[in-house]
Amino acid sequence: MNPLSEIRARFSTTLSGMVDDPENLLSMIRPAGDSKFGDYQANCAMPLGKQLSRSPRDIATEICESVQLDDLCQKIEIAGPGFINLTIDDDWLKTGLTAALGDERLGVTRVTEPKTFVIDYSSPNVAKPMHVGHVRSTFIGDAISKVLRFVGHTAISDNHLGDWGTQFGMIIYGYKHFLNEAAYQKEPVAELGRLYKYVRKLMDYHAAVKRLPELETSQEELNSKQTELESTNVQGDKKAEKQLKKQLRQLKAKIGDQAEAVLALKAKIAEVDSDSGLAEDASAHPNINQNAQLETAALHEGDATNQGLWEEFLPLCRQDMQKIYDRLDIKFDYELGESFYHSELAKVVSDLTDKGYTKESDGAICVFLDNHNAPMIIQKRDGAYLYSTTDLATIKYRMEKWNADACLYVVDHRQSEHFEKLFDVARLWGFDEVELAHVAFGTVMGPDGKPYKTRSGDTVGLSGLLDEAESRALEIATNQNPDLTEDRHLEIANVIGIGGLKYADLSHNRGSDYEFNYEKMLALRGNTATYLQYSFARVQGILRRTEADVASIRTNPGEFIFENEVERQLGLKLIRFGEALDEVLVEYKPNVLCNYLFELSQLFAQFFDKCSVKDASSEDLKKSRLQLCDLTARTIRGGLELLGIGVLDKM
RNA sequence: GCACCCGUGGCUCAAUUGGAUAGAGCAUCGGUCUUCGGAACCGAGGGUUGGAGGUUCGAAUCCUCCCGGGUGUGCCA
Numbered sequence: 090m091n092p093l094s095e096i097r098a099r100f101s102t103t104l105s106g107m108v109d110d111p112e113n114l115l116s117m118i119r120p121a122g123d124s125k126f127g128d129y130q131a132n133c134a135m136p137l138g139k140q141l142s143r144s145p146r147d148i149a150t151e152i153c154e155s156v157q158l159d160d161l162c163q164k165i166e167i168a169g170p171g172f173i174n175l176t177i178d179d180d181w182l183k184t185g186l187t188a189a190l191g192d193e194r195l196g197v198t199r200v201t202e203p204k205t206f207v208i209d210y211s212s213p214n215v216a217k218p219m220h221v222g223h224v225r226s227t228f229i230g231d232a233i234s235k236v237l238r239f240v241g242h243t244a245i246s247d248n249h250l251g252d253w254g255t256q257f258g259m260i261i262y263g264y265k266h267f268l269n270e271a272a273y274q275k276e277p278v279a280e281l282g283r284l285y286k287y288v289r290k291l292m293d294y295h296a297a298v299k300r301l302p303e304l305e306t307s308q309e310e311l312n313s314k315q316t317e318l319e320s321t322n323v324q325g326d327k328k329a330e331k332q333l334k335k336q337l338r339q340l341k342a343k344i345g346d347q348a349e350a351v352l353a354l355k356a357k358i359a360e361v362d363s364d365s366g367l368a369e370d371a372s373a374h375p376n377i378n379q380n381a382q383l384e385t386a387a388l389h390e391g392d393a394t395n396q397g398l399w400e401e402f403l404p405l406c407r408q409d410m411q412k413i414y415d416r417l418d419i420k421f422d423y424e425l426g427e428s429f430y431h432s433e434l435a436k437v438v439s440d441l442t443d444k445g446y447t448k449e450s451d452g453a454i455c456v457f458l459d460n461h462n463a464p465m466i467i468q469k470r471d472g473a474y475l476y477s478t479t480d481l482a483t484i485k486y487r488m489e490k491w492n493a494d495a496c497l498y499v500v501d502h503r504q505s506e507h508f509e510k511l512f513d514v515a516r517l518w519g520f521d522e523v524e525l526a527h528v529a530f531g532t533v534m535g536p537d538g539k540p541y542k543t544r545s546g547d548t549v550g551l552s553g554l555l556d557e558a559e560s561r562a563l564e565i566a567t568n569q570n571p572d573l574t575e576d577r578h579l580e581i582a583n584v585i586g587i588g589g590l591k592y593a594d595l596s597h598n599r600g601s602d603y604e605f606n607y608e609k610m611l612a613l614r615g616n617t618a619t620y621l622q623y624s625f626a627r628v629q630g631i632l633r634r635t636e637a638d639v640a641s642i643r644t645n646p647g648e649f650i651f652e653n654e655v656e657r658q659l660g661l662k663l664i665r666f667g668e669a670l671d672e673v674l675v676e677y678k679p680n681v682l683c684n685y686l687f688e689l690s691q692l693f694a695q696f697f698d699k700c701s702v703k704d705a706s707s708e709d710l711k712k713s714r715l716q717l718c719d720l721t722a723r724t725i726r727g728g729l730e731l732l733g734i735g736v737l738d739k740m
Numbered sequence: 741g742c743a744c745c746c747g748u749g750g751c752u753c754a755a756u757u758g759g760a761u762a763g764a765g766c767a768u769c770g771g772u773c774u775u776c777g778g779a780a781c782c783g784a785g786g787g788u789u790g791g792a793g794g795u796u797c798g799a800a801u802c803c804u805c806c807c808g809g810g811u812g813u814g815c816c817a
Contacts, residue, residue, distance in 0.1 A: 119756055132759055135797070145797080169760060170797050214817080254817065335807095427817090453815050462742070462813080469815045476817050503811055505744070531745095532810090569779070597753070600745085602810085604752065613779040615765040616753085623779050634776045672756060684754070687764085694780060703776040718776095740779090 090198055091667040092177055092185075093120070095161060096129055103155040107137065120668075127164060127176040128661060134171035145171030177661060183649040185664045190646050190716055195724055197667035199241030206244045207487045208234045210499035211419070214251035215406040215426070216260055216285055219413055219551040221541050221605070222501070225530045228594045228733065230499035231419050232679040233528070235731045236670055245491055249483065250426030252403060256285060258385025261398050262377065263288040265384075267370070278409040281402060292378050294361040294371050297354040304351055311344050353546060389431065389473070403428075416555055417587060418733060430482040434474040437481045438467055446517055456514050465510040477511060484515045488523060495524035497677060502529035502600070528677045531602035533594075541605045555587065561607055562586030566740070569613075581740050585611065585619050588734040592618035595732050596683035616687045621725055622736050624690040628722040629738040631702050637715050647712040653700050656717060659692045663720045666728065679732060686728045693721050 090098075097115045104111035114133035121130045134152060138145030149171040158165060164176035189196030210230020213219045230246065237244040263284030273280040318337050361367040374380070388395040407424075414420070438454055441447050447454050452470035467478045487493050498508060508527035515525060535541040543549055563582035566573075573581075593610040596617075597603040613619050632639060651657040662685075669685035672678075702718060705711035726736050 116757095117759090119759090122756095122760065126760075130759080135759085139797090172760070212817095251817065451814075455814080464814070466815050471815085473815085475815070479817095502745075504817090506812055507817095509744095529745095565779095598755095601753080602746085606752080609752070609766080612766080617765090619779070620765095623777085627777055627780090630777050632776095668756090675756080680754080681756075684764090691764090695782095697776080698773090698781045701776060739777090 090185075091196075091665055091671075092161075092182075092661075093118070093129065093665070093668045094671075096131075096158075096175065099156050099158055099161065100131065100133075100152070102157070103152055104133065106155075107152075108140070120665075121174065124658075126168065126172070127166065127174040129175040129177070131173040131175065134167075134173060138171060149173050179651060179657065182657070182660055182664060186649050186660050186716070186720065187646050189664065190720060191643050194239075195666055195720070195727060196664065197240065197670065203241050203243060204494035205491055206234075206237050206242055207491060207493045207496045208237075208244055208246050208499065209249050209483075209497065210234075210246065211421075212249045212251065212500070213410065214254060214256055215410060216252075216256050216281060216402065218282065219410065220548040221533050221551060221554060222548065223551060224554075224590070225533065225594055225599070226499045226501070227417065227419055228591050229528065229530060229599055229677075229679055230497075232595055232682075232732050233497065233499070233673075233677050235733065236673050236679070236682070239731055240667075240670055240674065245423065245493075246421045247487075248421040248424040248426075250407075250424055252406075252426035253389075253428040253431055253479075255382065255385050257388055257395075257399055257402070258381045258383070259288040259292070260285050260402060261384040261388065261395050262381040264398060266374070277405050281405065282409075288377065288381060290357075290361060290367065291371050291374060292381065293357045294367075295375065295378055297357045301351070301354050301358070304347060304354065308344070308347050308351065311340065311347065315340055315344065356546075386473070413551055413555070416552075417591075418735075425483075425486075427476070427479050430479050430486065431474075433482040433486070434478045437478050437485070438474070441467065441481075441514075441518060444518070446514075456517070458510060458513050460513070461506075461510055465514055477507070477514075480511050481514060481518070484511075484520055484523075484525075485518075488520055493523055495526065497526050497528050499528045499530070502531055505529055526677070528599070530599040531597075534602050534604045536604065536606065538604070555590070557607065558590045558610070559583060559586035561611055562589065565611060565613070570740070581737060584735045584737055585622060585740070588618040588622060588729070591732060591734050592621075592683065595679040596687075598680050599678055616683070618729070618734055621686050621690050621729060622734075622740060624693050625722055625725045625729075625736045626738060626740045627697060628693070628718050628725075631697075631718050632715070632722070635703055635711075635715065637719075639719055642712070642715055642719055646716055647709055649716060650710050650713040652710060653696075655692065655695045655699055656714070659689075659696050659717055659721065662689050662692050663717070663724055666724050669728075670731075682728055682732060686725060689721065689724060689728075 097118050100118060101111055101115060104114050108114065114137065117132040117136070119130060119132070121127050131152070134145045134149035138148045141148065146167060149167045153165055153167065153173060158175070161178055161181050162175045163178040164174075166174045168174055185196060208230050210233075211223060211227040213223050234244040234246045260281055264281075267284060267287055269280060269283075272283070315337070318333060318340065321333060361371050384395060388399055438447070441456060442454070446456050447467070448457055448464075449455070450457075450464065453466045454468040455464035455466050457464040465477050466475060467481065468474055484496065487496055500508070505527055508525075508529075512525040512527075533541045541549055559582050562585045563578055566578045566581040566585065570578075570581075589611045593605070594603075609615075610617065611619060613623070631637075649660060651660065666685070669682050673681045696717065700714055702711055702714040705714055729736055
């Protein structure tokens with residue numbers, strides 16, 4: 090049991106005697122904001138004072154007299170308007186540490202009421218190369234799944250692959266018209282990838298040719314509007330002047346954006362025009378955009394040829410994708426893609442219609458919701474279904490198959506409105522017991538503060554990203570430790586390269602955008618994976634150097650001794666591993682665990698500096714310090730493991 | 741137009757969801773140490789949390805308005 094839950098349990102008894110619902114008050118017990126106030130603080134006396142119209146300090150006194158804390162806290166103080174400051178008792182702490190030492194779970198107790206979570210993450214489109222945008226979903230989802238499992242929940246990870254979408258129409262079209270048979274025999278996935286990109290280029294070309302004149306016209310309009318605004322005379326009227334300025338500024342920004350868009354379109358056109366083969370195919374396939382769509386439609390309608398091709402392509406594409414997951418060491422319990430649900434979609438619509446929740450509008454079948462202007466469309470005018478339909482079928486399946494208590498969707502924050510609607514419709518449909526949560530995350534930004542793109546404006550491919558991270562890591566590993574063998578260098582590069590990438594992502598609050606930066610990601614200092622991995626390796630160094638018998642330390646521990654203040658701080662931090670994990674799950678935020686591990690490593694560095702193990706003044710003290718070392722190493726390793734990050738004994 | 745999100749030292753980010761003097765890491769400057777792994781430790785400077793009001797014992801956090809930025813917005817996923 091971690092100190093926080095223990096304190097809350099003790100307070101619970103007292104507070105339930107004072108109010109009906111103590112839950113809210115209990116959440117006001119938390120780690121002290123400043124260590125000079127002690128280890129924990131209870132802030133519940135202030136609101137309680139207000140509620141009961143009494144002096145908060147009196148209430149605080151009353152609470153302190155009633156709560157049973159003798160063994161748990163060595164100091165209890167009331168401060169300021171009514172803060173209750175608590176300092177954990179050293180003996181209690183030492184007992185906890187001793188227990189953690191002999192426990193594989195480091196003293197972290199399992200939840201008393203395990204739940205079943207379905208976590209939907211990663212979800213790339215197969216047959217399209219994975220890119221930097223898939224990184225966050227994959228890492229965050231994986232970390233949350235692991236933490237859920239560790240604390241005792243059932244976590245079912247499900248990779249909801251996009252394996253039924255328009256990209257297959259494109260590939261099928263490409264296969265039928267542009268296939269290089271020899272290349273396909275030799276390296277099928279590479280050839281399919283080429284076909285996808287090839288068709289994409291041709292489609293983009295035609296779309297650009299069509300769009301360009303419209304854009305140029307609108308550009309002219311904007312320009313003339315700018316001239317008009319610039320010549321408007323509003324002198325004397327300050328308010329109008331200000332408004333005009335604002336309008337002009339916004340207009341200029343829009344013109345800039347459009348100019349960029351025009352350039353991008355022109356580039357796409359030029360790319361095709363400058364290549365005689367592409368140009369020829371472009372003019373030979375003027376209706377490629379519509380025809381590719383028709384191939385998709387044919388696939389969905391069960392056309393034998395297309396169905397056969399899809400069945401041929403899919404395993405190849407999935408195999409290819411698996412390579413990336415293997416490099417990242419990410420595994421899923423299930424990979425039920427969109428195709429898995431396609432036979433259920435008609436039933437979703439008919440069922441919702443039978444229950445009277447749908448309405449036809451402009452030929453489409455919709456569910457209208459009170460708190461949204463636009464309805465959720467579940468069947469298009471042409472009869473085709475949408476991803477909202479698939480998502481509904483998926484919820485139904487997950488409830489029937491796994492009876493989930495919660496479904497978490499680790500998806501980019503731009504889809505928040507979609508999920509609001511989806512969850513509303515699901516509840517309307519009858520799935521109102523399950524917790525449905527959109528675990529949203531921000532965008533990965535480039536150094537220019539805009540979404541991370543290559544210089545040519547394309548999204549950044551994931552496999553290239555991993556290559557770059559590992560090759561930079563290799564350079565660092567080689568420079569830092571030239572004596573090691575090349576194999577060792579490669580192993581280190583893999584662990585710190587991939588680990589650095591994951592940690593850079595996970596250590597940011599998932600809700601915020603963050604800037605992608607190789608240097609910072611792999612920096613040897615600061616809040617990075619390398620710093621934590623280095624701390625771990627240093628502990629291993631101590632254990633090696635002192636020839637410590639770790640097994641016997643765990644089974645036959647000696648007393649913990651806090652000779653130096655930092656030893657106590659380190660011990661307290663160690664015992665709070667479980668608190669950090671609980672906190673991660675409150676809002677599904679892995680960065681809480683990152684912060685915890687970083688702070689732990691910083692405390693260890695101080696301990697390392699001040700408290701020599703090798704030259705400890707007595708055997709008892711040396712043993713106590715070895716115990717702290719062992720716990721530190723196991724906590725860092727265990728914590729990083731939950732984040733999907735590895736460690737090395739030597740690096 | 742409407743809806744949602746964001747704005748925190750020079751830079752990159754935290755802040756346990758309303759708690760005490762807003763914390764880290766880079767960078768800058770200074771210091772420790774003949775290292776149980778220097779990929780270390782200690783210290784200093786640097787902030788009106790975009791601005792103005794309001795709510796209360798207490799606000800980066802909640803409310804209103806303004807400024808600036810982003811995202812989404814009826815048949816893509």
